[in-house]
Amino acid sequence: MSEIGLRERKRQRMYQAVSDIAVRLFLEKGFDAVSVAEVAAAAEISKPTLFRYFPAKEDLVLHRIADHEREAARVVTQEGEGTSPLRALRRHFVDGLDRRDPVTGLNDHPQVLAFHTLLYGTPSLAARVYAYQERSEAALAEALGGDLAARLAAGQIIAVQRVLALDNWRRIADGERLADVAADAVAAAERAFGLLEKGLPWLAEETEPR
Structure with a gap:
């Protein structure tokens, strides 16, 4: 597989992992009760990195249906x-x-x-x-x-x-x-x-x- 293909697969895995962590937190505590900083900390990434993947907090949830x-x-x-x-x-x-x-x-x-x-x-x-x-x-x-x-x-x-x-x-x-x-x-x-x-x-x- 090409380097570009591997990079894209890694990026998609990151999208999925961060979205899954965010949705779990939102389901546990409520969407408004969880901050973006809290999601970033749970995903072990910086807040700026999270925003590079998900420009808005809502995108963390909508990622699950984006492929539809x-x-x-x-x-x-x-x-x-x-x-x-x-x-x-x-x-x-x-x-x-x-x-x-x-x-x-x-x-x-x-x-x-x-x-x-x-x-x-x-x-x-x-x-x-x-x-x-x-x-x-x-x-x-x-x-x-x-x-x-x-x-x-x-x-x-x-x-x-x-x-x-x-x-x-x-x-x-x-x-x-x-x-x-x-x-x-x-x-x-x-x-x-x-x-x-x-x-x-x-x-x-x-x-x-x-």
Whole structure:
């Protein structure tokens, strides 16, 4: 492996390690009760070094979902020929439910539930999630063509996925059994994407293989 590749892997390991330490502290004490200096000390790095990796305190938490930012765009661009964008996105989301992917909200692991509570229960983090969703919309809109229709469609698709995931997480957080939520979650996803197909018929049409 090249020196550049090794350097990048080391950098990514550092990102992950510091983020994991920060999230653990935030879950133990609360986001606002933990200072950046405390995170840096626990990670055994200087505060300036921490800020080189994470410009804002909230980034320490958002790092865990950063790799999902362009996920919808990747699904649209990487699916095989002959598959409509909405069918590809529907299949990807339903497959995520089946895998109990935390991004779908359908996961009852205590650490996952605690992380989502931290994420959506902390005002400054919730605000950053909104910015993250805006970037997801922009990436998806570009993958769909980049015009006004694509931007409007991307906003609706990302909103549907967000609502579905939040509903799943809230029900489980309120004490409902995962198995009970799972059946409803699949039905809700199928219904939601069905509504999207009716409202966005141009994204439901199968493409012709080249």
